[in-house]
Structure formats: structure tokens, C-alpha cells
Amino acid sequence: MNSVIVMTQTSNYSQDGLSIVHKPLIKIEPLSFNLDLLKLNYDWILFSSKNAVKYFYPYLQQTSYRYIAVIGKKTKAYCEDQGIAVDFCPNDYSQEGFLADFQASAHAKILVPSSQAAQPLLVDTLRDRGLNVTKIDLYKPSAWSSHVTDIDQLLAQHKVGAITFASSSAVNAFFNRSLPETTKAFSNIYAIGQQTLSTIQQYGVEAKVADEQTLDGLIEKVKESWM
Incomplete structure (x- = not known):
């Protein structure tokens, strides 16, 4: 063929x-963001893509957190390649699968570094559950x-x-x-x-x-x- x-x-x-x-x-363009957000204490950092890990990695050591959650087999593998321990990854690699399986304590503080163009489903659903979610726009896509x-x-x-x-x-x-x-x-x-x-x-x-x-x-x- x-x-x-x-x-x-x-x-x-x-x-x-x-x-x-x-x-x-898509080309990826890194964005600047409020570095004061890194001074807060988070229960979870949530990475939904390999790019999120890649572009947040330089800031990881500056961030106080307890657990790492990821979406996707490739995201998990990339974290492990960088020496980042992953505490939660759903068997279903979709955002829907993550939301079905993810459990966090009431009012947990969650940091979500991601694309400026990321679909709002993930963050909105976590907030609807009463979780304290901070989203950082790390990068933006351009055609x-x-x-x-x-x-x-x-x-x-x-x-x-x-x-x-x-x-x-x-x-x-x-x-x-x-x-x-x-x-x-x-x-x-x-x-x-x-x-x-x-x-x-x-x-x-x-x-x-x-x-x-x-x-x-x-x-x-x-x-x-x-x-």
C-alpha cells in the first residue's frame, strides 16, 4: 500500500x-507566569501531558507538594525518566478516566501546570468537587x-x-x-x-x-x- x-x-x-x-x-511557546504561586503548599501536582512535565520541570524543586498525579502512560514514563515519582496514574489514560478514579481529601490544594489552551473539563470538574485548584498556563500552542x-x-x-x-x-x-x-x-x-x-x-x-x-x-x- x-x-x-x-x-x-x-x-x-x-x-x-x-x-x-x-x-x-503545533509549535509550543513557553509563557511566563506568577512565580509566587510556587511558594504555596500543594497536596497534589497534576500533569496531564508530557509537555506539562517538560515545561514545569525547572520549577519543580521550588514547589512544595506531597504527591504527583499524571494522566497518560507517556506522561508517567516521562516523569519516571526525569526521576519524578508518580503517586497516581489511572488505568484509563483519558481525563474522564482520571476523574473517575482520582480521590483527594476535602479542600485539597491541587496545582495544574498545563497548556493555556487546555480543555476546561479537568480543572472545572475538580473545582466542582470542592477542591482548591490552581492552574498555571505554562505554554501556548500555535499552528x-x-x-x-x-x-x-x-x-x-x-x-x-x-x-x-x-x-x-x-x-x-x-x-x-x-x-x-x-x-x-x-x-x-x-x-x-x-x-x-x-x-x-x-x-x-x-x-x-x-x-x-x-x-x-x-x-x-x-x-x-x-x-
Whole structure:
């Protein structure tokens, strides 16, 4: 099969026997924030992505906390690679899975360093439970326009068999514009999880969703549905 799988997340991914073209749709821009927030005492620090760990790591030693919670197998693995002990990671790697399993004492103080563009579900739900949540906007995503154009060209040349999306930010970078006809007509699209799927559907587009919210799970869904 000559068609390629276009993957749009920031991290590289490969699998033997598959022709994968990596076209990240998002660039990451670090943001400044109020450093006084690091002087508070937290019960939990919650990392929902590898990027959150990466960009908060320089501040971790300055922060007083008791426990670390993470969402996602890759996030947990990255923490462990950096020598950060993880106290809680749900078996279901989605935000919904985290919210279903996470338990904290009443009025616990939770620090959530994350993207400025992060979906509000996580923080809002924790606050609704009476937890004291502080969110730090660590970085913001911006569209990688040349890669968007590259994907359009591959689609126009009928070289693409599937496109995968691993975040709402990547979805917005791709669909929030006037689409070329060949791009608009392409329908073999895959989402890593329900939140990413929901964002895709906001553009009137349908997608298949991975059974496990990991890049491996995403590729397994592509293989199961397309190959």
C-alpha cells in the first residue's frame, strides 16, 4: 500500500512495517507566569501531558507538594525518566478516566501546570468537587502553518491513507480555516480520545476514536479500521 499515515502530534512515533509521515501541527511557546504561586503548599501536582512535565520541570524543586498525579502512560514514563515519582496514574489514560478514579481529601490544594489552551473539563470538574485548584498556563500552542500546507499537498496528490490527531489544538490548527476541496473530501480521520473527537466533530467532521488513549492505541485503531 503506497498511502501513508500522517501523524500530527508533537512527539515522534514509528512502527515497523508502517509508512508514517510525521507532521506536527503545533509549535509550543513557553509563557511566563506568577512565580509566587510556587511558594504555596500543594497536596497534589497534576500533569496531564508530557509537555506539562517538560515545561514545569525547572520549577519543580521550588514547589512544595506531597504527591504527583499524571494522566497518560507517556506522561508517567516521562516523569519516571526525569526521576519524578508518580503517586497516581489511572488505568484509563483519558481525563474522564482520571476523574473517575482520582480521590483527594476535602479542600485539597491541587496545582495544574498545563497548556493555556487546555480543555476546561479537568480543572472545572475538580473545582466542582470542592477542591482548591490552581492552574498555571505554562505554554501556548500555535499552528505550524507549513506542515498544514504539506498535508494539503499530500492529500491533493492522493498519497494519504489516514490522518491522526492527538490533541484538540492540532485539530484546530488543521480545520480552523478554509479547506482545499481535496482536504475537505478526505474522511479517514482518527482521534486519540473523546475530547479530540469532540473537537473534530465541531467542524462537522467524523472520526474514529482509539480504544486506548495512547499513540499505540491510535495506530492500532488505524490498522484495525483501514489496513
